Amino acid sequence: MSTPLPSNSQAQRDAGDYLRESLVRQKLVQRICGQAVIYFGAFIVAVSLYKFVSAFSLDVSPWPELQLGVAGLLLAFLGNFLRRSTFLKSLLSEFSPSARASRSLLMLILALFIMGSVVLFKLSVQDVLRYKRLLGEGGILEYLQALILFTSAWVSWLISRDLWRRLLMRLHGAIYGIIALGMLFVGLEELAWGQVLFGWRTPDNIAALNAQNQTTIHNLEFFQDYLDMNLFLVSALILVLVLWRPSFGLFKARSSREDVIPVGTFFLPRYFWPLFFCAAFLSYFVATRSATALVLNIDQEWAELMLYLSFGLGLLRTYVLLANPSGRQNG
Structure with missing residues (x-):
């Protein structure tokens, strides 16, 4: 016996509920983006003040550290702007046909901006050692990576909870829960589990095995010969998958509420x-050691930043789209 179709009034109520939920999520995601930038800016200001005070005891000029503080203040103002930006709100809309085109253009601009930043950094910082210090362990780029990873872990946990509780998709919820833990783990690795912030001495038994003398796993000597090439292979593989967009059966699913979850919800x-x-x-x-006069080993930090940023933005998109699981997606 076939299941009766829902009445028009019920369908309208469901559509209204989905619309309200989508708007709530757009505002939440906008707040997450703004707060993340504000927290990062505040953190940069705190680090700048700490280094400013420490410079007096080290008998070096403290004034260059204030430049970092100014950058932190600018980031805090930017985050406050993002929280209230109508442009960002429209960019997150899944109901606006023009939003997808805007997002596509934004990704291109973002990629060009990051690559332009690479060039500007290299031109403005002529000293190779100083350039490596800026991008290396404890550098501003590493803090930014950690911020993106921790924010991504939070969003992935929100997705996991949504899939588990509201849509009753236990397997998918568990997968995103594992992703959240993975993002948290990588973020802690980037900060050397706090050593970058608090500066404790690496235990001798770990220092003997660690290429960068840190309390980390990914810098162990065993992994050093494979990290750079693996980063390239992962980047290239994901690029192919993103362009190809295969449909895996695992993600072709219905929730227990009979909402059809489009495959595109779970893919970049x-x-x-x-x-x-x-x-x-x-x-x-970096992996092939070619063009070493232009691309240094430390430039892998830029590649990692773009990977983390892509995953983070993809998770934000998934969280917004899950508000209307059976609706038409604009991407």
Whole structure:
């Protein structure tokens, strides 16, 4: 016996509920983006003040550290702007046909901006050792990576909870829970589990095995010969998958509420390709040690930043789209 179709009034109520939920999520995601930038700016200001005070005891000029503080203040103002930006709110809309085109353009601009930043950093910092210090362990780029990873872990946990509780999709919820833990783990690794912040001495038994004398796993000597090439292979593989967009049966699912979950909800959209292309481009030269006069080993930090940023933006997109699981997606 067939199940009766829902009445028009019920369908309208469901559509209204989905619309309200989508708007709530757009505002939440906008707040997450703004707060993340504000927290990062505040953190940069705190680090700048700490280094400013420490410079007096080290008998070095403290004034250059204030430049970092100014950058932190600018980031805090930017985050406050993002929280209230109508442009960002429209960019997150899944109901606006023009939003997808805007997001596609934004990804291209973002990739070009990051690559332009690479060039500007290299031109403005002529000293190679100083350039490596800026991007290396304890540098501003590493803090930014950690911020993106921790924010991504939070969003992935929100997705996991949504899939588990509201849509009753236990397997998918568990997968995103594991992703959240993975993001948290990588973020802690980037900060050397707090050693970058608090500066404790690496135990001798770990220092003997660690290429960078840190309390980390990914810098162990065993992994050093494979990290750069693996980063390139992962970037290239994801670039191919993003452009190809295969449909895996695992994600073709219905929730227990009979909502059809489109496959595209769980996959990175095709317009993310510029970020992955630039990440693969940089990581190729790092892995192959070609063009060493232009691309240094430390430039893999830029590639990692673009990978983390792509995953974070993809998770934000998934969280917004899950508000209307059976609706038409604009990507």
